[in-house]
Amino acid sequence: MADNKLSGTLRRLPSVEVLLQEPALVAEIERHGHRLVADSSRKVLEKMRRRIKSGVPVPSADLEPARLAALVKEEATGVYKPTLQPLINATGVVVHTNLGRSVLAAEAIKAVDEVAASYSNLEYNLTAGSRGSRHDHITGIITALTGAENALVVNNNAAAVLLALTTFAGGREVVVSRGELIEIGGSFRIPDIMAASGARLVEVGTTNKTRLADYEKGISASTSMLLHVHSSNYKVVGFTAGVAVRELVKLGRKHNLMVMDDLGSGALADLPALADEPSVFESLASGANIITFSGDKLLGGPQAGIVIGDSEAVDLMKAHPMARALRVDKMTLAALQATLALYLKPDEAVARIPTLRMLSGPAADLKPRAEQLAAGLKEALGAAASTSLQQAASRVGGGALPLLELDSWVCALSPASISVDELAARLRKTTPPVIGRIHGGRLLLDVRTILPEQLNETVIALKQALNQGQA
Numbered sequence: 001m002a003d004n005k006l007s008g009t010l011r012r013l014p015s016v017e018v019l020l021q022e023p024a025l026v027a028e029i030e031r032h033g034h035r036l037v038a039d040s041s042r043k044v045l046e047k048m049r050r051r052i053k054s055g056v057p058v059p060s061a062d063l064e065p066a067r068l069a070a071l072v073k074e075e076a077t078g079v080y081k082p083t084l085q086p087l088i089n090a091t092g093v094v095v096h097t098n099l100g101r102s103v104l105a106a107e108a109i110k111a112v113d114e115v116a117a118s119y120s121n122l123e124y125n126l127t128a129g130s131r132g133s134r135h136d137h138i139t140g141i142i143t144a145l146t147g148a149e150n151a152l153v154v155n156n157n158a159a160a161v162l163l164a165l166t167t168f169a170g171g172r173e174v175v176v177s178r179g180e181l182i183e184i185g186g187s188f189r190i191p192d193i194m195a196a197s198g199a200r201l202v203e204v205g206t207t208n209k210t211r212l213a214d215y216e217k218g219i220s221a222s223t224s225m226l227l228h229v230h231s232s233n234y235k236v237v238g239f240t241a242g243v244a245v246r247e248l249v250k251l252g253r254k255h256n257l258m259v260m261d262d263l264g265s266g267a268l269a270d271l272p273a274l275a276d277e278p279s280v281f282e283s284l285a286s287g288a289n290i291i292t293f294s295g296d297k298l299l300g301g302p303q304a305g306i307v308i309g310d311s312e313a314v315d316l317m318k319a320h321p322m323a324r325a326l327r328v329d330k331m332t333l334a335a336l337q338a339t340l341a342l343y344l345k346p347d348e349a350v351a352r353i354p355t356l357r358m359l360s361g362p363a364a365d366l367k368p369r370a371e372q373l374a375a376g377l378k379e380a381l382g383a384a385a386s387t388s389l390q391q392a393a394s395r396v397g398g399g400a401l402p403l404l405e406l407d408s409w410v411c412a413l414s415p416a417s418i419s420v421d422e423l424a425a426r427l428r429k430t431t432p433p434v435i436g437r438i439h440g441g442r443l444l445l446d447v448r449t450i451l452p453e454q455l456n457e458t459v460i461a462l463k464q465a466l467n468q469g470q471a
């Protein structure tokens, strides 16, 4: 009996061919092709068959072809809709590793656009009319800005560290302080990178204290270099001691060893917010032979790993076969070159590079923007949520300056009829999604990281999220 009913229900499902004649799907086929829509139809019908066979009663409305067609469209959309999408960062974390780290300056975006849309002299020397090197496009500006002898750019800073260790320390030993064996996040661990490079790690000192004598004891006939790693994302406070790069360089000279300094963030700008971050210039002045840092952390450019240092050492890295595997493409080169060009005039850099602008914005400048957002929200949301203005602390993020808080202003929201977690979940699904932070039972929207042109979109997204389900 039940079986009869079940097969009756199954028979009510349309065939793929019939389903594809639904007007919504005819239009979908026109836009995205027959194959995708037919495959999606098969998947939806198969799911429905399984649901029916499981014995759970299926409302007959769910079997209507129009309803099934809507499911097919959703399934197909999941394939062609880009999953990587812009969103609004209302967290107040400026260099947010999960949210794409840095927003490029308009100049960098324009440079990418131009080089992507045309052939270019990426590896062509226009003067000689012969093969050129992609490195040549970027070495000049980096050395001009930093004063380093030579420079190289690779895929990211992890790649820069890997390439340096492979080039100089493969099969040999590298002396590093226990307090600097850090994990950066996303499973990037200094010890793992060293193992991958074939370098052998010699840990010296303790987590909170390492002295020059500890390094000296760690040196053997197979030592290739002394490594200093900036512990970007954490700070040991209290009873601590570390060895400055300058001291390591002296020790290195005594034993004829090179010194590498992995800076991580690479602060090139002179901003009050970055006062405690080791700068690229300090590291160079200390005499490190190789220095590595990221292009998209505090620098505010595209994802890249920048290597600066002694001319011969950097040339050896450029010539290593692995450099080819870690090289950057023309869009990265264009974006980085344009970003770095802004640094030639420090005021320009702070005004034009979004990361620097956000890091330098004083709370007093943020207040009017927060007031504008609060007014917009109050008007748009009415009784659906209460909105208040609060002072709060933003963070630098990106594993930089873990203890530093930047005074900021936030809009604090309490939804009237849904939980704050539900509101946050709904905001992850708006177009564009809005990511805030929950604190004290309220959703905080920090204007420091909301781009000025996104203030309006933020209000619209909030309205969408709160009105959901009451249409």
Ligand SMILES: *Cc1c(COP(=O)(O)O)cnc(C)c1O
Pocket: 156, 157, 158, 159, 161, 184, 188, 229, 230, 231, 232, 233, 262, 263, 264, 265, 293, 294, 295, 304, 305, 399
């Ligand atoms: C962030 C960081 C890295 C890794 O840099 P990516 O650009 O993320 O590859 C390496 N070392 C230090 C000290 C860092 O802070």
